[in-house]
Amino acid sequence: RVNGERLWQSLMELAEIGGTAKGGVCRLALTDLDKQGRDLVTRWAREAGMTVTIDKIGNGFMRRPGRNNSLPPIMTGSHIDTQPTGGKFDGNYGVLAGIEVVRTLNDHNIETEAPIEVAFWTNEEGSRFVPVMMGSGVFAKAFTLEHAYAAKDTDGKSVKEELERIGYVGPEEPGDHPIGYYFETHIEQGPVLEDNDKTIGVVTGVLGIRWYDCTVTGMEAHAGPTPMALRKDALQVATRVMQEVVACAHRHPPHGRGTVGMVHVHPNSRNVIPGQVKFSIDLRNATDADCEAMDADIRAVADRISKETGLPIKIDLVSSYPAQPFNPECIEAVRRGAETLGYSNMNAVSGAGHDAVYMARLAPAGMIFIPCKDGISHNEIEDAKPEHITAGCNVLLHAMLERAGT
Amino acid sequence: RVNGERLWQSLMELAEIGGTAKGGVCRLALTDLDKQGRDLVTRWAREAGMTVTIDKIGNGFMRRPGRNNSLPPIMTGSHIDTQPTGGKFDGNYGVLAGIEVVRTLNDHNIETEAPIEVAFWTNEEGSRFVPVMMGSGVFAKAFTLEHAYAAKDTDGKSVKEELERIGYVGPEEPGDHPIGYYFETHIEQGPVLEDNDKTIGVVTGVLGIRWYDCTVTGMEAHAGPTPMALRKDALQVATRVMQEVVACAHRHPPHGRGTVGMVHVHPNSRNVIPGQVKFSIDLRNATDADCEAMDADIRAVADRISKETGLPIKIDLVSSYPAQPFNPECIEAVRRGAETLGYSNMNAVSGAGHDAVYMARLAPAGMIFIPCKDGISHNEIEDAKPEHITAGCNVLLHAMLERAGT
Ligand SMILES: NC(=O)NCCC(=O)O
Numbered sequence A, B: 001r002v003n004g005e006r007l008w009q010s011l012m013e014l015a016e017i018g019g020t021a022k023g024g025v026c027r028l029a030l031t032d033l034d035k036q037g038r039d040l041v042t043r044w045a046r047e048a049g050m051t052v053t054i055d056k057i058g059n060g061f062m063r064r065p066g067r068n069n070s071l072p073p074i075m076t077g078s079h080i081d082t083q084p085t086g087g088k089f090d091g092n093y094g095v096l097a098g099i100e101v102v103r104t105l106n107d108h109n110i111e112t113e114a115p116i117e118v119a120f121w122t123n124e125e126g127s128r129f130v131p132v133m134m135g136s137g138v139f140a141k142a143f144t145l146e147h148a149y150a151a152k153d154t155d156g157k158s159v160k161e162e163l164e165r166i167g168y169v170g171p172e173e174p175g176d177h178p179i180g181y182y183f184e185t186h187i188e189q190g191p192v193l194e195d196n197d198k199t200i201g202v203v204t205g206v207l208g209i210r211w212y213d214c215t216v217t218g219m220e221a222h223a224g225p226t227p228m229a230l231r232k233d234a235l236q237v238a239t240r241v242m243q244e245v246v247a248c249a250h251r252h253p254p255h256g257r258g259t260v261g262m263v264h265v266h267p268n269s270r271n272v273i274p275g276q277v278k279f280s281i282d283l284r285n286a287t288d289a290d291c292e293a294m295d296a297d298i299r300a301v302a303d304r305i306s307k308e309t310g311l312p313i314k315i316d317l318v319s320s321y322p323a324q325p326f327n328p329e330c331i332e333a334v335r336r337g338a339e340t341l342g343y344s345n346m347n348a349v350s351g352a353g354h355d356a357v358y359m360a361r362l363a364p365a366g367m368i369f370i371p372c373k374d375g376i377s378h379n380e381i382e383d384a385k386p387e388h389i390t391a392g393c394n395v396l397l398h399a400m401l402e403r404a405g406t
């Protein structure tokens, strides 16, 4: 069993770097604070006897050798960058749980057959630089190193110059790194485990995600002199589509999700009937077929609303992540870990993208969720219970040991 | 009959001051351009033999004496400031039509019993400084001179300093100025006259206006991991209220108007369920009782939606203009003018506020509408037909002469 207190202690120490008054963490990717975080984590790794390799996109691989070092490593990892109003656990937990696994193996002088590696992936959050899950995405060749290097923050600073500035451009070619199995522990970022009073979520896969921009075009006119019957109010039509985004999710249970998160009204003036409304649509579901069905559904409904109202409705796909089922071997390794350790558990589906999604394209992969308070993350009030932090790490230890062999 | 060509010529000449590439006018209140506009209009007035008085808020009164100068003047007027993307006719037409009336009287050596005055009111548009209809509002003591003086533009410049800078702080105390009758010609700013193919709108009154801010509070959460059933999506609840604003207008025909023009979603991020949505509500109707009924209606519906969804909905009144019926004598004077001249006409209700609304608190008042192209104003493409411009001015001439006596 891992040393939960030591793990908690490390989480709290890392959280001081960029710690906010409200108890959260603001440690954006490739800032000085991110460098301090990386420096601390790699120091801990070296103190635990691990070697550290950095690749060209700044991903870090912290390695504990096995008996047979020609075997591909059993890897775990996550990210240590945070949202601007982030918490102490999102990502950071996955990396430090990996280090705690190694520390525990050291404590008990346990040698593994395959080597163990703990990775931290660059810029998972995507708050400062898009795309999200950048380091793991480059590693999995979802997009090129050049594409990632060219990404700029709002001040015009590029990923390349910021990586160089903080000294985290390594020699290794991203992806030139074999992986035997990949596991990632993470807070759930949703309320399902807490609602079901379970300690461990055995993650069976990650929902497919489709992002759209929707534009409704009407005709702006003065709110006073324009009779109701003669209006082409883009917002009134847009609200119908917005409601249908949620209805569409309900029409595709149990995993369908539909969200309108972003809205821009033009000209956004109190006494002007809106002439144009643009808003985002985020659709998710468990399989690509389900995502496809939701896509067809919302487009059909929008067409009908457009015909009924006479106002054009445009729906443009802006990005798309396929659904990613996890590897059955990994899923069962996680479940066995939870069962062996006597933790209440249930199957869970990740609604959010994670570095593990990209790793699953390269190797058998799985994830371990633990509850977070009220399901809240990407918020300074994000919180998790020490006993859950410990439990998730124990399950990780079991799953990794099972795959690494002792 | 007035000289329509001369009036059109003056309109086009004034429109050159601040004229835009798209054929509109940008002549914001109390700018150098506004000064040039005022200088030109007062020069024309003096050339027509009128005396010019300016009051402390910069309202101008251009006077043609009558036979009996102890009688209160028969007044017309409007404003010469424009929206940032304004047109050539909004306001400007009302002032220049007044000058054309005087020029016509001069042409025919017609003396009137009561004096005739043409007013231009400071900052009707309210684009640069709030409140709107500032000059006429101070004149009618709807708010104080000090309140108006203190208003600042986005650069921090106050009405007082800008009025002084352009040299339009006059000696007269606002409101120290008797008015016998007040008439205002204006483009309709709506599509009703055009739709009904009428030349003249006999304006019977101005709708009451109530402006509200509505806030729906939910709970922000990640769009991915949060199941549909566990969401507190502020936007989804807000869309129901937004639709009810329009439904409420339809429930209060024929003059009920309901508009949501401005929306702010927090945090307005693609993959975050909105935690709070603020939006404006603009309700209008022909009588204060109808406005009151709409107020009660929308509040009751919002309460019901709040109870059904469990999300708090707050509705705050931010400003309110009572409905303003015009004086029956003035209404009939306008109608007789149109009938006598053989212009097609219909009763019209002004959906927008005008300087005449404040004048109606001080004297018998009325308005004359003419059609504008597609009902569009507050837009550089605002347009009106020369024959309608002429017709409205002829009706003004008749109505003013009838009241002034010859
Ligand atoms: N974990 C996370 O926030 N990923 C970003 C993509 C998503 O919205 O799921």
Ligand SMILES: NC(=O)NCCC(=O)O
Pocket: A224, A271, B132, B209, B351, B352, B353, B354
């Ligand atoms: N004419 C005009 O735009 N007045 C401002 C107040 C309103 O919205 O009616």
